Amino acid sequence: MARKEPLVYYQPDIETMSREDLEALQLERLQALVKRVYRKIPFYKESFDKAGVNPEDIKSLADLTKLPFTVKQDMRDAYPFGLFAVPRKDVVRVHCSSGTTGTATVVGYTQKDLENWGDCFARALYGAGCGPDSTLQIAYGYGLFTGGLGAHNGGERAGCTVLPMSTGNTKRQVRLMKDFDVDCLCCTPSYALNIAEVAQEEGYDIHEFPIHAGILGAEPCSEATRAEIEQKMGIQVYDIYGLSEVMGPGVACECEKQHGLHVCEDQFIIEILDPKTLQPVPDGEWGEVVFTTLCKECSPLVRYRTRDISRILVGECECGRTFRRMDRIAGRTDDMMILRGVNVFPSQIEEEIVSFPEIAPQYQLILTTKGTLDHAELRVETVPEFPFDEIRRLEKLKKDLQKALKENLQIAVDVKIVEPKTIERAESKAKRIIDMRENLH
Numbered sequence: 001m002a003r004k005e006p007l008v009y010y011q012p013d014i015e016t017m018s019r020e021d022l023e024a025l026q027l028e029r030l031q032a033l034v035k036r037v038y039r040k041i042p043f044y045k046e047s048f049d050k051a052g053v054n055p056e057d058i059k060s061l062a063d064l065t066k067l068p069f070t071v072k073q074d075m076r077d078a079y080p081f082g083l084f085a086v087p088r089k090d091v092v093r094v095h096c097s098s099g100t101t102g103t104a105t106v107v108g109y110t111q112k113d114l115e116n117w118g119d120c121f122a123r124a125l126y127g128a129g130c131g132p133d134s135t136l137q138i139a140y141g142y143g144l145f146t147g148g149l150g151a152h153n154g155g156e157r158a159g160c161t162v163l164p165m166s167t168g169n170t171k172r173q174v175r176l177m178k179d180f181d182v183d184c185l186c187c188t189p190s191y192a193l194n195i196a197e198v199a200q201e202e203g204y205d206i207h208e209f210p211i212h213a214g215i216l217g218a219e220p221c222s223e224a225t226r227a228e229i230e231q232k233m234g235i236q237v238y239d240i241y242g243l244s245e246v247m248g249p250g251v252a253c254e255c256e257k258q259h260g261l262h263v264c265e266d267q268f269i270i271e272i273l274d275p276k277t278l279q280p281v282p283d284g285e286w287g288e289v290v291f292t293t294l295c296k297e298c299s300p301l302v303r304y305r306t307r308d309i310s311r312i313l314v315g316e317c318e319c320g321r322t323f324r325r326m327d328r329i330a331g332r333t334d335d336m337m338i339l340r341g342v343n344v345f346p347s348q349i350e351e352e353i354v355s356f357p358e359i360a361p362q363y364q365l366i367l368t369t370k371g372t373l374d375h376a377e378l379r380v381e382t383v384p385e386f387p388f389d390e391i392r393r394l395e396k397l398k399k400d401l402q403k404a405l406k407e408n409l410q411i412a413v414d415v416k417i418v419e420p421k422t423i424e425r426a427e428s429k430a431k432r433i434i435d436m437r438e439n440l441h
């Protein structure tokens with residue numbers, strides 16, 4: 001389907017307010033926030049006292065930098081409800097991070113928190129040309145993960161018809177996408193690719209379906225992968241960002257211009273900091289994203305270090321929204337790999353892979369130690385149309401990819417080309433890097 005004209009804005013008064021008014025609103029909310037967390041959450045009283053800062057010291061937005069940071073470990077130490085700022089009777093929902101790498105972080109929501117969250121996601125929907133006439137297929141996982149219920153809540157708030165599919169049963173996803181005239185798919189980029197592939201196998205042409213948009217997030221997606229999904233499904237793909245600690249999907253989202261993600265600045269203050277000095281970097285420069293929540297009642301956070309790397313895009317967006325835009329996430333401070341001394345992010349490897357039309361966008365990088373050195377094996381698949389039994393072409397493809405990785409990223413990788421559909425398909429976030437090195441860097 002062709003791109004749909006956007007339905008103006010979901011909350012025009014907020015989304016297009018002048019910077020001056022927005023900053024005044026942010027300051028008012030920030031001052032109320034610091035007073036509230038100081039009074040209600042012992043962790044914040046202690047950490048403000050330790051940093052020698054009092055809520056009364058916050059007189060301007062620039063004073064934000066006087067406040068101490070919050071990190072994931074602080075949330076873990078407070079497990080389960082130690083950072084809640086409201087009595088349990090006011091908590092209507094709880095979500096958790098997966099907890100695969102330690103104690104889960106727990107985040108609670110009041111009714112008002114759910115409404116504010118729904119508004120953020122609804123803004124993304126309007127930006128993607130959806131509204132009360134749209135049918136949404138939510139194929140993010142439902143459960144403690146914020147993807148499914150977050151998108152669901154936003155869809156209902158925007159007045160859409162919501163199909164709560166969750167992940168899995170991919171043939172059925174395709175069938176209902178067609179039968180129910182779905183307008184918009186909400187899932188991870190890897191699951192969107194998976195759905196497109198299954199649709200093709202089942203003999204459908206998604207281009208003939210009415211679907212016109214995908215609101216895809218929860219994991220990195222390069223520009224090339226976005227283009228691939230758009231082309232395979234005949235839709236427009238809009239990036240959506242969020243994290244369970246801060247709220248869930250909708251902290252920032254792309255508009256119809258598809259150029260950077262508008263941060264919901266009425267609800268969050270974004271800072272981009274140099275991860276080493278922890279000082280703010282100028283707009284346009286990359287750094288670690290830090291958020292302060294301005295409206296959250298149950299689980300407010302002051303200067304939460306996300307470890308995600310992005311930058312503020314300089315200049316105004318043509319869409320008329322005044323919220324500043326962050327660039328797509330380039331990686332995480334903790335997912336940068338050091339391969340034989342060379343720093344590389346998974347997203348850079350993905351860019352190289354996707355530039356080869358003979359190779360499918362699924363891949364796995366397996367890191368091991370050989371002797372004292374890192375060994376990297378990159379498994380990629382050819383697309384189904386590629387003549388897999390033509391050894392010469394296969395060899396050339398392998399050499400070309402190895403060469404591209406060496407020349408563009410300075411990394412030596414042992415490329416293994418495997419047959420189509422051998423790499424496990426993701427239904428949620430894809431696991432691309434398998435690091436089995438003995439001494440993790």
Ligand code: DLL
Binds near residue numbers: 248329
């Ligand atoms: O992934 C929330 C979410 C659900 C966002 C659905 C968008 C859509 P967590 O499981 O807590 O929450 O993971 C958060 O995922 O710190 C980023 O590293 C990564 N991430 C989220 N969105 C994007 C995105 C959800 N659009 C972590 N691009 C974050 C790149 C993303 N990475």
